[in-house]
Amino acid sequence: MTEYVQIAETVTPLQGAIHRLEAQFAGAVRRDDREGFSGVIVDSGRLVEVATFARDTLGFSYLSSATAVDYLGKAEGDPLEMVYHTYNLQGGPALVLKARTPRSEATLPSLVGVWPGANFQEREAWDLMGIRFEGHPNLTRILMWEGFNGHPLRKDWHEAYYEEDTKPFDSRWPEGRVSRAEEHNPYGRNVKYPADFALDGYESLAEKALYDAAPMGVHVTDMATDRVVVSMGPQHPSTHGVFRMIATLDGETIVGLEPVMGYLHRNHDKIGERNTFLHNMPFTDRLDYFCSMSNNHGYALAVEQLMALGKRYEPPTYRAEAIRVLMVELTRILNHLVAIGFLLNDLGAYFTPLMYAIIERELILDFFEATSGSRMMCNYMRFGGVAYDLPQRIEGTAALVNDRVRDFDTMHYLRDLINDRLPRAIDQTNDLLTTNEIITNRCIGVGVLTREDAIACSAAGPVLRASGVPYDVRRAEPYSIYPDLEFDVAVRYHGDIYDRYLIRLDEMRQSIRILKQILPILEETKGQPFFAGRGGQYNPRIPAGEAYGRAENPKGELGYYVVSDGGQNPWRYHVRAPSFINLTALEQMCKGHKVADVVAILGSIDIVLGEVDR
Amino acid sequence: MYGSGIVRGLGVTLRHFLNTYLEDIRWGFRRHVPDEAFPLRQGLETRGIFTVEYPEEKIATPERFRFIPFLVVENYDHPERPGHDWCTSCGICAKACPPQCIWIVRGTNPETGRPVPEPDEFYIDIDLCMNCGFCAEFCPFDAIKMDHDYELASYDRTTAHVFDKQRLSKEFRYWQSIAPTRAVEEAEARGGWEHKDVLKQREKEARAQARASGGEGEG
Numbered sequence: 001m002t003e004y005v006q007i008a009e010t011v012t013p014l015q016g017a018i019h020r021l022e023a024q025f026a027g028a029v030r031r032d033d034r035e036g037f038s039g040v041i042v043d044s045g046r047l048v049e050v051a052t053f054a055r056d057t058l059g060f061s062y063l064s065s066a067t068a069v070d071y072l073g074k075a076e077g078d079p080l081e082m083v084y085h086t087y088n089l090q091g092g093p094a095l096v097l098k099a100r101t102p103r104s105e106a107t108l109p110s111l112v113g114v115w116p117g118a119n120f121q122e123r124e125a126w127d128l129m130g131i132r133f134e135g136h137p138n139l140t141r142i143l144m145w146e147g148f149n150g151h152p153l154r155k156d157w158h159e160a161y162y163e164e165d166t167k168p169f170d171s172r173w174p175e176g177r178v179s180r181a182e183e184h185n186p187y188g189r190n191v192k193y194p195a196d197f198a199l200d201g202y203e204s205l206a207e208k209a210l211y212d213a214a215p216m217g218v219h220v221t222d223m224a225t226d227r228v229v230v231s232m233g234p235q236h237p238s239t240h241g242v243f244r245m246i247a248t249l250d251g252e253t254i255v256g257l258e259p260v261m262g263y264l265h266r267n268h269d270k271i272g273e274r275n276t277f278l279h280n281m282p283f284t285d286r287l288d289y290f291c292s293m294s295n296n297h298g299y300a301l302a303v304e305q306l307m308a309l310g311k312r313y314e315p316p317t318y319r320a321e322a323i324r325v326l327m328v329e330l331t332r333i334l335n336h337l338v339a340i341g342f343l344l345n346d347l348g349a350y351f352t353p354l355m356y357a358i359i360e361r362e363l364i365l366d367f368f369e370a371t372s373g374s375r376m377m378c379n380y381m382r383f384g385g386v387a388y389d390l391p392q393r394i395e396g397t398a399a400l401v402n403d404r405v406r407d408f409d410t411m412h413y414l415r416d417l418i419n420d421r422l423p424r425a426i427d428q429t430n431d432l433l434t435t436n437e438i439i440t441n442r443c444i445g446v447g448v449l450t451r452e453d454a455i456a457c458s459a460a461g462p463v464l465r466a467s468g469v470p471y472d473v474r475r476a477e478p479y480s481i482y483p484d485l486e487f488d489v490a491v492r493y494h495g496d497i498y499d500r501y502l503i504r505l506d507e508m509r510q511s512i513r514i515l516k517q518i519l520p521i522l523e524e525t526k527g528q529p530f531f532a533g534r535g536g537q538y539n540p541r542i543p544a545g546e547a548y549g550r551a552e553n554p555k556g557e558l559g560y561y562v563v564s565d566g567g568q569n570p571w572r573y574h575v576r577a578p579s580f581i582n583l584t585a586l587e588q589m590c591k592g593h594k595v596a597d598v599v600a601i602l603g604s605i606d607i608v609l610g611e612v613d614r
Numbered sequence: 615m616y617g618s619g620i621v622r623g624l625g626v627t628l629r630h631f632l633n634t635y636l637e638d639i640r641w642g643f644r645r646h647v648p649d650e651a652f653p654l655r656q657g658l659e660t661r662g663i664f665t666v667e668y669p670e671e672k673i674a675t676p677e678r679f680r681f682i683p684f685l686v687v688e689n690y691d692h693p694e695r696p697g698h699d700w701c702t703s704c705g706i707c708a709k710a711c712p713p714q715c716i717w718i719v720r721g722t723n724p725e726t727g728r729p730v731p732e733p734d735e736f737y738i739d740i741d742l743c744m745n746c747g748f749c750a751e752f753c754p755f756d757a758i759k760m761d762h763d764y765e766l767a768s769y770d771r772t773t774a775h776v777f778d779k780q781r782l783s784k785e786f787r788y789w790q791s792i793a794p795t796r797a798v799e800e801a802e803a804r805g806g807w808e809h810k811d812v813l814k815q816r817e818k819e820a821r822a823q824a825r826a827s828g829g830e831g832e833g
Contacts, residue, residue, distance in 0.1 A: 167712075167714055168708065168709040168711075168714065169714050171717070172705075172708040172709075172711075172714055172716060172717050172718065173703075173705035173708040173709070173716075173717070173718045173720065174703070174705060174718065174719070174720035174729075175719060175720075176708075176717035176718045176719035176720075176735055176736075176737065177717065178717040178735075178737040178739075178776065180739065180772075180776070275712060278710070278712075278748070279710075279712035279748075280712075281712075281746075282712050282744055282746035282748070283712060283744075352627060356626075356630070359660070359664045362664070363657075363658060363660075366656075369675070369676055369678075369679060370676040370677075370678065371678070372678065373676075373678040373679055373680040373747055373760065374679070374680060374745065377744070377745065377746070379746045379747065387751065388678065391676070391677070391678065392795075394676065395676060395677070396673065396674025396675055396676055397674060397675070397676070397677055397762070397791070397792050397793065397794065398674045399674070399675065399762040399763065399791070399792050400672055400674075400762070400763065400765065401672075402669060402670060402671050402672050403672050403673070403674035403675075404649065404652040404656075404666075404671050404672065404673060404674060405649070405652070405653075405674045406652060406653040406656060406657060406673070406674070407653065408653070408657060408658075413658065416658045417658060420658075421658050428626055431622055431623065431625070431626050432622075432623045432626040432627070433623060434619070435618070435619030435622060435623075436619040436620055436622075436623050437616060437617060437619050437620055438620065439619075440619070538706065538709065538710040538748065538752040539709070539710075
């Protein structure tokens, strides 16, 4: 007689949540049962209800990413699909909600009412994918201008220099028909406008806002202040790049602020879909160009998740993980040092704090250069490990006239850097700035973002944690070897500029703590492989499926949503850029303050336009 | 006390200011002259002013530094095949290139029309090149390498920036000079200083010879 032993099926909180969703919305919610996919597909008519239930009852209160995918030729009816990744702030994996809409007349209900953080992301989905969101407060293009023809992320849209759908292009080898793309489609003839668009008399929406709000005639008799609209940027040193803010002032007080972006837009997502999986690695360097190492890491995590769906998957070796964490935490320190430096620039301490930060940054970049070959565009991580082991020595080779050579032992250099130089630099920043009365006067109580608003607006990283939410992806959904490492999630509670400054100091100290634990691991694992599986593969096989790889970047949660159809190229490649989404809360932070404070508030969010505009 | 924070901060800047002069005095006002001062000025020991006076002095780039690729060719005084391409026009670099800036015309034998292992033409549009280093990383023949020469400014982008084979080619000796340890590692992996194909050919000949001499012995 055979005895069957019933093994109690353990239900994870996520599975429990999905069960409850199915019970509550029978018929309107079904599981996404495609192989390699997860989450639930929601009937678009009841999306708002389901989202509200997920937020309020199931506790998935944090919307991390909302993006659209075009399944042209991949699913019945060629639908567009909106994908929402929602998280519980207690930690744990995502509850993924999906909603489908036909590509002609693509319409979905807006979720801005449920998660205000969906605001910019839905505008982006409208702009790039052409999904209309009903009930969205301001559904206009966000990255492109109004005279742009079509929605570029749709699979049937072709760019001006279109050559083929996917790389590698056939013209490169073996015939090698060399040409410059601009010769095929010269300037002046390479732009198309929408049918109903007249270039003559065109006035951008941002410009129009300026003139609409401006008073047509001044009433001197009554002494009430008039509303004035001020355009700051895009060419303005305080905007950290080509970023523009349209501020409406009542007297000197900000009553409304509209961020305008897209000046640096290059459609990173579309480039990513043309590329092969590996091709994207160096492109991620160019997102947040201060933190290329951590950008690499996030993308490697996403693609490794996809590879893990396949049969023969080898996770990165322990040494590879240790090297990755070393790189990423050094990046965090250099980013925060520079962020504080720029914040002080914005506050008027012209360049002295920034230059002190840059000295330390240079020393870290020297190490990056010796290891990866480049100071900023590191392109260092691969699927399954890293590109090279740490070098024996950080040593120059004289190749040019007047070259001066330096030569340091790598481990010795790292030990000195981590145990001595960087802690000293952090203390120095603290001495220089923390108690400075000008800074405290200008920062304390300015630009407050409350805990509730921070969560609702999907703020991430230091901005979220300075508002009293101890949410850190390294702890909430651990990756790499972070579970083995000892560190605390820094948190501050006032949500003002000063706390966003202090939290960066705290985070740097925690990074030093992590790095001190990494050093002995590097010594122990010396000589062990830094790459899992077969090296030298420029075109690894990636199984079909979806993955959302997220990493705690210095600027916030960086997420890569990658969909593979089993081919050489990602079917969909989306970047959840922390700088972009953190700007959602900018208006809220600025209201009631003066123009000079706006500059400081923007500095305290720490944005990089390479990542905002993508 | 109000203002003490500012004074404390000023103390930090004063320290930086004084350190610059103290360092100068320590080096007898020759801080920028001797070679051994450079690593101290541009290393973890640095104090005070932290600048490199380009172009009078430049930081030598590390071995792994990568800038626009170049093609390795046999040394021009090579006894057997001077100036011969190491490239076999297999096309892997062109496929691995993310911005697709490499064009290769595969070599063919004009008589038979069959491919031969050397490129007829090789172009790199250096305006497109993003210096990622994939071509060098995935080249199975060590034939394309990343250069260290970053001083490439020119006056005309339309004609001067598509590098052809001649402009791209550099002697193997040059690669040994800019990347001494990696050149050794690669040679060890190949089994000799020569190109993979040359080594294979030699091995084949040696074996044939051994067989021939062995056959004689038997007979």
